[in-house]
Amino acid sequence: MSNVNKHMYSYFFIIPAAIIYTVFFLAPTVMSFFFSLTRWTLIDWEFIGLENFKQFFSEPSLMIGFKNTLFYAFSTMSLKVIIGLLLAVFLCSKIRNKNLLRSVVFFPALLSTIAVGVVFNAMMNPTIGIINKGLALIGITGPDWLGDANIALFSVVLVDVWKGVGIATVIFIAGIMAIPAEYYEAHKIDGGNSFQEFLHITLPLSRPALNTVIILALIGGMRTFDLVWAMTGGGPGFSTDLLASIIYKQYAGGFYGLATAGNVLLFLFVGLIAFPIFKLLNRKEVDL
Amino acid sequence: MSIEIKQERTAMLQSYDREIQSSVKKKKDLKLLSIESFSILVALVLFGIPFYFVIINSFKDVTEAANMSLAWPSSFHILENYKQVVTANNGMVLRAFFNSTLITLLSIITMILVCSMAAFVLQRRQGRGSKFLNSMVLVGLMIPPAIVPTIWVLQSIGLFKTLPGIVLLESALHFSFACMLYKAFMATIPREIDEAALMDGCSSFKLYFKIILPLLKPVTSTIIVLSSINIYNDFENMLYFFPGAENATVQLTLYNFKGMFGTSWNLLFADVLLISIPPLILFIFFNKKIVAGMTAGAVKG
Numbered sequence: 001m002s003n004v005n006k007h008m009y010s011y012f013f014i015i016p017a018a019i020i021y022t023v024f025f026l027a028p029t030v031m032s033f034f035f036s037l038t039r040w041t042l043i044d045w046e047f048i049g050l051e052n053f054k055q056f057f058s059e060p061s062l063m064i065g066f067k068n069t070l071f072y073a074f075s076t077m078s079l080k081v082i083i084g085l086l087l088a089v090f091l092c093s094k095i096r097n098k099n100l101l102r103s104v105v106f107f108p109a110l111l112s113t114i115a116v117g118v119v120f121n122a123m124m125n126p127t128i129g130i131i132n133k134g135l136a137l138i139g140i141t142g143p144d145w146l147g148d149a150n151i152a153l154f155s156v157v158l159v160d161v162w163k164g165v166g167i168a169t170v171i172f173i174a175g176i177m178a179i180p181a182e183y184y185e186a187h188k189i190d191g192g193n194s195f196q197e198f199l200h201i202t203l204p205l206s207r208p209a210l211n212t213v214i215i216l217a218l219i220g221g222m223r224t225f226d227l228v229w230a231m232t233g234g235g236p237g238f239s240t241d242l243l244a245s246i247i248y249k250q251y252a253g254g255f256y257g258l259a260t261a262g263n264v265l266l267f268l269f270v271g272l273i274a275f276p277i278f279k280l281l282n283r284k285e286v287d288l
Numbered sequence: 289m290s291i292e293i294k295q296e297r298t299a300m301l302q303s304y305d306r307e308i309q310s311s312v313k314k315k316k317d318l319k320l321l322s323i324e325s326f327s328i329l330v331a332l333v334l335f336g337i338p339f340y341f342v343i344i345n346s347f348k349d350v351t352e353a354a355n356m357s358l359a360w361p362s363s364f365h366i367l368e369n370y371k372q373v374v375t376a377n378n379g380m381v382l383r384a385f386f387n388s389t390l391i392t393l394l395s396i397i398t399m400i401l402v403c404s405m406a407a408f409v410l411q412r413r414q415g416r417g418s419k420f421l422n423s424m425v426l427v428g429l430m431i432p433p434a435i436v437p438t439i440w441v442l443q444s445i446g447l448f449k450t451l452p453g454i455v456l457l458e459s460a461l462h463f464s465f466a467c468m469l470y471k472a473f474m475a476t477i478p479r480e481i482d483e484a485a486l487m488d489g490c491s492s493f494k495l496y497f498k499i500i501l502p503l504l505k506p507v508t509s510t511i512i513v514l515s516s517i518n519i520y521n522d523f524e525n526m527l528y529f530f531p532g533a534e535n536a537t538v539q540l541t542l543y544n545f546k547g548m549f550g551t552s553w554n555l556l557f558a559d560v561l562l563i564s565i566p567p568l569i570l571f572i573f574f575n576k577k578i579v580a581g582m583t584a585g586a587v588k589g
Contacts, residue, residue: 009412017406024460032434110567112521115560174583256436
């Protein structure tokens, strides 16, 4: 059989993909570890050891990227999990129009991030934006969503959740639909209420969906660039700068070595946070 | 014995159901109706208003659009606004549409061919080498591209700021995702088909092109729809790897218009609307495919 294997499934089929993937993704990734240790002009490089990393950790305008990225990734993830799960349970219940509502919730996920950023930028205008005008109708004075350094990052988080919660919702819906109906029937015979049903059946048995949402949202959050760049450009000050936007700023300033060091830190950051969580979640998986 | 119990149970369930239904039906109907209308209202406020806001403001003139209100326009400037957007900067928007479409199309053709071939062998051969290759594929799902080294590689082989360069790059960056979907689907195609083809004297190339690739059609269409939306909406990679005025792409054009049009919100929103049309069309026709692709793996974990 192994002979047949070699004959039929020749590694030759992998070669085109391997070349493209290696040249355009894997090789630059490996190279980045070297170039992060240099002062680099793209034509010439000078080896300077850990100097770039030292600069990253000593300058507050660069350090803030870690804190912001961490906050951004975890807050978007938690909001997407909570809201997505509640929406999914609601959209799997016996209401009418649920297909319409599912589509409505899901559609923003397909829109361009830049377009969403531009539109919310206008709506979040502190004086004439429709969000604050709407809040004024019910007697609330809305904040300066994107101009106040204390809440600007959270405003971007809210827009990210608005755009991305649809993906979390459809994943949860797929997970809930896969739960065999017998479990619910048995629960009904035992006379449990719907909250217990959610707690003891829906929640544990949609675990694979939950894991997928957590991992996708965390990795997506840590890599975010477009939305922040379209909405705030990292400002006011550096209050909404994420690692990805800091990398862009260093790149645009011509500090290629420093930008690459930021890139390496982003890899490590994603690896150090996403990988253990991935392992932990998979260990606790419940078998159907 | 067990059949009897089952029947008894179903009968019990049915009578139980009927009892509940008749007694609480009226109350439940009213409750359900109020929940339904409330949810529609919330959805309308959260998702409907932003769309209405963009559409209505793209119809106004500059001064009225500057108010950024939801008010009905006093006069409509639909043709005028859209004409201005399309002709701005010598038809930059049209060029951007052309470029983005071309990049999306070519990247997808490359991806489909290359990724399905790789997934075919990766799924069928389960050895130690295959395991290593699989983990390499997984890396691409997690880690973002290394920006400056990628630019350096593109420059060294003379593909920076060129169409082939961005096409190959987009294919490389979407490789992992497509490969995973293909592998999952390939697992449902029985190996007996391969063996039968072999018995009939099929070469492995013939097997792949004549038998496997056609069988992959459902997942291929999912990948086409999802990747075309992703590549069309891509801003970051176009910004880094395909810059320059000649190389206008839709998302970059919109971003530049943000600075260029300044406070001409009517023009900016008209551009937002134009850009959102292709994803909207895909969504209307391929809603199920898109959801299927995004939820792949959610059930199995």
